[in-house]
Amino acid sequence: MVKRLVQVLATMFLSLLMAALVTGCGKPSGPSAGGEGSTSQAQGKASLFAYVGANLKDPVSELAQTYEQKTGVKVELTFNNSGALLNQLETMKKGDVYMPGGMPFVEAAQKKGYIEEIAGPIAYHTPVIVTPKGNPAKISKVQDLGRSGLKLVIPDKEATAIGKTVFKTFDKLGITESVEKNSPTYVESPAKVVAAILMGQGDAGIVEYSNTYKNLEKLDVVEIDSAVNIVDQIPCATLNYSNQKDQARDFLEFMKKEGPAVFEKYGFKTKI
Structure with missing residues (x-):
């Protein structure tokens, strides 16, 4: 009877020991815990x-x-x-x-x-003039945008930085009234100016210099004289x-x- 009791107790002890070892193996070690904490912190x-x-x-x-x-x-x-x-x-x-x-x-x-x-x-932000390839309206300088009868596409002069800037140049040159008599099409962004010119919807437009680099094979670019151009930060x-x-x-x-x-x-x- 005593021998049988000892065997039972020994079996129970071994079972408890194995359970403790398994539980211990499931816990992260110190460095791993820190690593997981760092990941959670980064994600949070x-x-x-x-x-x-x-x-x-x-x-x-x-x-x-x-x-x-x-x-x-x-x-x-x-x-x-x-x-x-x-x-x-x-x-x-x-x-x-x-x-x-x-x-x-x-x-x-x-x-x-x-x-x-x-x-x-x-x-x-550097304003430039864009025209259809070949520049059929023969635009050579910003003052040409005041010529009567031109179809112009310009970023909105109140809502866009480039539109606001180029109208300062028009004011400086005294051509704002002439430009506005051409009833320009005002659009929401320079990208839409490029799209309009590529679709043949204008003789010339104003965009930011960066808007031209993907379309140099399809557009002509006329840079505005640095003496009159207003470049914005x-x-x-x-x-x-x-x-x-x-x-x-x-x-x-x-x-x-x-x-x-x-x-x-x-x-x-x-x-x-």
């Missing part, structure tokens, strides 16, 4: 939200992807023309980063108290509404360092 980082000019979509999308790969922080992007972006910002009153197409829109937001810090210029700014100001500032520093090379890759000028 809050994303940034950025308002970005429609004409900056390609370079900023690439930069946001690179930033996420480097930091684990996703940058959510909303694209629109610069005037619409400012309206969105005023309505939503939230977000972390503001990057419209030109400095006048950042200055307008700054006057309203929305801006915390500005970096840049990251690149420049493309800045990047952080917002006072941000709940992650340190992270937003880090993205701003990243944009200052990495931005110009990426913008140049997509046809923007980064020096004047």
Whole structure:
């Protein structure tokens, strides 16, 4: 009887020991636990939200992807023309980063108290004239856009950075009235100007220099004399509404360092 009891107790002891060993093997060791904690922490980082000019979509999308790969922080992007972006910002009153197409829109937001810090210029918005291939209307300079009877396609002068800029040039040259007598077609972005000219819907249009680099075989480009052309800065700014100001500032520093090379890759000028 005693021998039988000893055998039972021994069996129970071995069972308990094996269960303890199996449970112990299922637990992560110290370094593994730390690693998993680090992964969870990276995945739990809050994303940034950025308002970005429609004409900056390609370079900023690439930069946001690179930033996420480097930091684990996703940058959510909303694209629109610069005037619409400012309206969105005023309505939503939230977000972390503001990057419209030109400095006048950042200055307008700054006057309203929305801006915390500005970096840049990251690149420049440089207006140029585009015509159908062969330049049938024989446009050679910006003053020619005031000639009677021309069909012009121009980015909206209130809602887009490039439209606002080129009308300053028209004003400087005294040709605004002549240009407007041609009843230009105003569109929401330089990309739509290119599309209209390619479809034969205009004799000439105004776009940003970067809008031409994919279509040089289909368009003629007439550069505006640097003595009269007004080149606008493309800045990047952080917002006072941000709940992650340190992270937003880090993205701003990243944009200052990495931005110009990426913008140049997509046809923007980064020096004047």
